[in-house]
Amino acid sequence: MIEKFVDLGYIDDPLYAKSRAADLTARGYGKRRVTQALYQAGIAEGDDFDALQLSDAKKWEAASTFARKKSIGPFALEPHEPDKRRKQLQAFLRAGHDFAIASRFVAAAPGETIDEMD
Structure with missing residues (x-):
């Protein structure tokens, strides 16, 4: 069922990671805190690339x-x-x-x- 949702685009870890990073950065948190939050959310290494770049840029x-x-x-x-x-x-x-x-x-x-x- 999960694979079907991923194929349909309902589950998108990189997009979630980027959204979460944008939210945390806007609230004043740094890259290490963003990395920790993504790890706790179960985001795999590699799916967090864009999110961490966003955090670094901001x-x-x-x-x-x-x-x-x-x-x-x-x-x-x-x-x-x-x-x-x-x-x-x-x-x-x-x-x-x-x-x-x-x-x-x-x-x-x-x-x-x-x-x-x-």
């Missing part, structure tokens, strides 16, 4: 969304103490972001403009 927007939602760095109202910044960095990493991107947002002063990394 990593800066996802990090910015996460920082905005959590009032981190340029989106904070005031500078935070070092202990608070350490906790913010940990939250960034748990959300699946790269250390380099996370540290740039956490170290930024409130209102500072951060240019996208290459």
Whole structure:
């Protein structure tokens, strides 16, 4: 029955993976978190290729969304103490972001403009 649904196009793992990646990225999650969610959903390696490329391409927007939602760095109202910044960095990493991107947002002063990394 499942094979029939796949043949008919009702089940499409690559499309599901891409949709799930787009959703998680829009919510501010990084590539590692997207990879974990796809693995938990049972998406086979190879079916996640487009999804992970999408997540990688939108990593800066996802990090910015996460920082905005959590009032981190340029989106904070005031500078935070070092202990608070350490906790913010940990939250960034748990959300699946790269250390380099996370540290740039956490170290930024409130209102500072951060240019996208290459």
